[in-house]
Amino acid sequence: MPLRLLFLYCLALVMPALVRSQVQAPPIGNWRDHLPYHQTVQVAGTAEKIWCATPWSIFSIDIADNNIDRYSKVNGLSEAGISAMGLQETGDKLVIGYNNSRVDVLADKVVHTIDEIKNSPVTGDKTIHHIFLAGQQAYLSTGIGIVVINLEKYEVKDTYVIGSTGSKIGVHALTSDGAFFYAATAEGLKKAPVNGNNLADFRSWQNLSGTNGLTTGPVTAVTVFQNNLVVLKNDSLFTSLNGQWNFLYANEWTIRNITISDNKLLVSEQLNTTGRVIALSPQGAVNEIIQHPVFTKEVRQAIYTAGHYWIADSLSGLSQYAAGRFESFIPNSPYSIATGLLQVFNNTLWAGAGAVTPNWEPVQNKDGLYAFTLDNWTNLNKTTLALMDSFPDIVSIAADPAEEGVWAGSFGGGLLHIKPDRSVQTYKQNSPLQPAYFAPGSYRVSGLAFDGESNLWIANYGANQSIAVRKKDGSWRSFFIPYSIPENAVGQIVVDDVNQKWIVAPNGNGLFCFNHGQTIDNPGDDLWKWYRAGKGNGNLPDNQVLSIARDKNGFIWVGTRRGIGIIQCPQEVFTTTGCEAVLPVVQQDNFAGYLFSGEQVQCIAVDGADRKWIGTQNGAWLISADGAKTITRFTASNSPLLSDDVRQIAIDGNSGEVFFATDKGICSFRGTATEGNTSNTNVLAFPNPVPPGYTGTIAIRGVANNAIVKIAELDGRLVFQTRALGGQAIWNGKDYKGRTISTGVYLVLVSDDNKQEKTVTKIVFIKK
Template sequence: MRYLLLFLIGCLSVYQPLRAQPIGSWQEHLPYNQAISLAATENHLFTATPYSVFSISSGDQSIIRYNRITGLAETGVQTVFHHASNQLVIAYRNSNIDILNDGVVRNVNALRLKPINGDKTIYHIYGENDRCLLSTGFAIVVLNMVKPEIGDSWVVGNGGAYTKVNAVSSDGQYYYAATAQGLKRAPRSGLNLADYRNWEILSGTAGLPAGEVHKVLYAGGRLMVQQGPALYHLGSGVFEKIYEDDRNWNSLDYSGGKIYIGQQSGQEARLIELNTDGVGLQTITGGGLSDPRQALEFDGSLWVADARNGLLELNGREIVPVIPNSPAATGSGDIVAGNGEWWVATGNALSRFVSGTWTIYNSNDQTLPAGFGNIGPLLADRSGIFWAGSSGSGLLKKEQENFELLKAPLLSPALNDPNSFRVGGMAADGENRLWISNDGAENGLVVRLEGGDFRRFRVPFFYPELSLSQVLVDDANQKWIISPGGNGLFCFNHGAGIENTGDDQWKYYRAGQGNGNLPSNHVLSIMQDAFGFIWVGTNNGIGIVQCPSKVFSSRGCEAILPVVQTDNFAGYLFSGESVQAMALDGANRKWIGTRNGAWLISAGGEKTLQRFTTANSPLPDNDIRKIAIDPVTGTVIFSTAKGICSYKSDATEGSATNTNVIVYPNPVPPSYTGQIAIRGLVNNAMVKITEMNGRLVYQGRALGGQATWNGLDINGRKISTGVYLVFVTDDTRKEQAVTKIVFIQREP
């Protein structure tokens, strides 16, 4: 058997196996250039971002990412802390807690679910023995690290009222709490620390001024207290001020026998290093230091969590960013995807994803023209030119690797802001002419010809703020333009030619019969499906224009509101939902994004095939802003309010011929239990899989240009080790192809 398996593997030497994201799997694409908290073990440094956590190992600095796909419960991280029991505590902004131990995550959600009328945010974590003390906006909460579970809540506010606790520490005899009411302490041996009467206030006595205390820590055998921009230490029962300056403090940390103060004022930031007597040792500036939130010594270097520029390593005088490859930010604008290449509008930067690697373009490092930012709509046209519009700084053209910024005369400034050149949306027609919604301009629709000439068109309706966004060109070469803010939808037909405006036709779609019959005037998204229907997403569901070629006929064409059956109830399609994003896959199925997750529905919209939320998937957030699909790979990209992720779907766009047919994984390893994909097929191809002797194992249809198979034969049994033939044909039997799959059920 061993020699047979080796022979079968050798049979594939003429093939190029595809290493691809398995069907049904997820990948995260979260930004890692904002670092807010650090924690270290002997061998690993953990860094928290607002979206996830990553670690680097000592020595080789290899990176491991921790996120919802790898088992974390949430996306919005608040802080991290490493407990002496070798467990990492991850606190989230919603007060949920994960405990990470040797790659295993245990969730503690009791604080998040605790029904109190107070601020449950975890601002600081202090560890001792078998527990952690969590400083929250209402009290000190005890986290048992053994069980794990939430225990007592120590309400230390005056009169037993809730008060914000900024930090907790101990000198071995007392617990100290830095609170909004001042510094308080209680004996560690106290019998009832949940009783506020056992906590005495120290602020206003012994040299420590009254008022809020922002941080308390035990450093070098001394209790250190931060109050505003001043640092005190407690010695012989008296507080002595040992350092003060005139800047706001972002952070106060003690590591490696030194005190570190992180400060940021406007665009200037610095890290001050002190000894425990308050004597300044050095002041670190520049080198990417922009918004320091925590400093920690690890593996012979000083590390800084910077909220703007990520994790920074300070080795000598050199500051080096250590950031996992990722997009520049969460996707705030559009996404375009095709043939394994994605472009995402990420605020003031463009993020490009190719072959598993992100590349960032922005004006700060001069990879984009100066001043270009607030990026919104994106488009890759048929000639290979990439376009990016902005909400004020014009239109960016990328040809080859050259960028050009276009404003006037192509674009007109907004009437209410002569310095603002706004692009609300873009689309290319069959002649590769670029149609642009010039948001805020009097002539709101612009067409740019391939040679660079342009024409402007005025929308002949009243619409507040002259607000225009997404543009769609349909199969009849008509332009559909969204007017956001509850203004509805326009349809434009330029007639025989764009030069002659005499035969231009416009129609205004709004809610109500006779007005276009949209579900709502608040149009949020639009797409055309493979039937030629125009799908209109609003804040109250979906309307479908099924006769777009008759929009300007004598009878006209209004949207229909499909009625669908859900359980025992019938209702309009996505009624009550804000349909913020829509995308079409290779099988003419519709991916729908709302504030309550993402849906995959059938081609006609009558059936829900899948639904993804944060409760049943690794989506970073239920608020889906954009959806894009790579037609070649079938990868669905979701841009959410808390980051980007991708899902490998089972449908791709059909090819014209059965050429370049790919099977993956191939060979199929013994441990593999997922779907096997046959890609590169003609649309809706028939696929048959047989043994070498011709016995039928499987038969099915492709979804678009891809067929999937679970590896079981027609009787539901797992197939044996061997080589299997894959026969592909279209319904006319003109497009035929044959390839092979190798199955290995035991290791050689």
């Protein structure tokens, strides 16, 4: 068949599937980031392109068409924690400094990573505070001095340690007037000739502070404005004229940043909860004030180019201002990072932004709750919903499978019910919830879960009756835990297959199992068991329980400070035989040990193939269903994972996408397993047709749970066979001998539990 005719035939075969799929997740095995872009800290640019930094990533805007490109660890940058950024005047090279002292140089969309500062044996604070570029040199102001980078060779050229007597001192910023370098340091303003013979010698640097009108003490910023130096010292600006220092500008506002841009001196200021940008004349007169209740809440930096101001604000993102009009440029994203619970429900990821301290105290995070659906983020916080200001630290989430609403728990603000129509109901004062007995007015909801009868179970941390339930009919009951534990501390809740509640007891108090008996309303038949470390006490690996999950066998997986225990007989907890946790022993290299022994198991998630995703402080792991085998491990060094500190994991069972909430933001990985059904449902193969040169993974989604999937030619000759991972089978496009298959149409045959085989779809291959 001619290639053109074959291609048209391919389209006819898969067009209904293409319309039906609308898959938003990345291809299998690929990553994407979900980093915040509402908190911008630095901006630079030319008349053609604007660059903006957040604490986690970079984005750019082409001024001609307003097209936005994102740059993160997922698509090329080497890190996720950004401390400084510098741009060449030509706009050709962008230099990015990270919190761990690594440096990236982005040139023509290629990233060159420089690790010399990070890996240097030199001790001290190597934080990069400021980047000044001159020609093909980048001058990095750090906590130990000035580091010079050659932007042609992408290597460190020199280091200037300029403290008195050669000591390391913090350098906050550097600039040059062409003849001299000027460094704003903890010891004052220092000066050295650009063409000096040995700038690494501290004696080449003259301290200007304490002479000619500039007082002694730290200088935090320095720049050159219309051939005169301007320095920032104690929230006042001073300028040098004919060698004498004179006061230039100050008022009651705190100065955050000074920038010279298109011959304007722009000062970013803050007063309480209000920010603004002012443009100063060389004499210190205020030529223009740019202020807005939304767009200049906490201004970090501003520039002026091509007739527009660009303002980086740490609360309101990046905005453009001209002629009295503001325009926001914020890539769609969550408002901030998420450290509370993650949950996927009906193809929507819900993420809580809140947190608690290691001792379970509130941190007063008011960033709210985020929802990710159809590739878009919706942020629920005080900016979009005023009442969210009284709901700090959202740490628990539960989706109602019957109503399809979502409930969120605040560690201090009570309970939030987001209905399907997005209307909101709250439970706090004058509700069945109780405040913490040691913190009146603080309503702490630390865990939520629905049982099989659509009752919502609530961990009411610190309350006298610390377990509550809102029944399906809307009535409430509360329960005492019959054990004495400090602060009546309760946390995450999981409901098992026999409707028992498993409740984490934070702060090293183990785990509870609660069975309410025949009816919720009769406390006389309630049963409780307390799980702790040690045989006879429940046999947990440790009393510090950090996470729990129920797998597809009904087993309860318990993550602790020292590994994992598995409760494999939850239905027997209250029988005469009882049920203690099993501590699996696994073989690792030549050694055998307990599963995740020595690891803090911070979160556990179960995918469609019953495999377990484990989050620790040393990365994320995928292990087999029984825990006996490690399938893969992701770390910040071997993958685009944003950080090794993985706080939460959630899985979209429909697409197989695995979401990781780390201390540096959310990222996701398209896994191989999806949730299976009892029969084939809307089977979809993708990509389909398989284009020329494609070497990625081919997925067949929607097949019966753990079905046998065969790929065959039209005459029935078997090409490949595999078993589905949950509801999805994967194939590398090769036959059973490892040969790439030829152009043509191939059948996908699925065998169900009854051994009945049927054709469910076709896959078309097009080779070059």
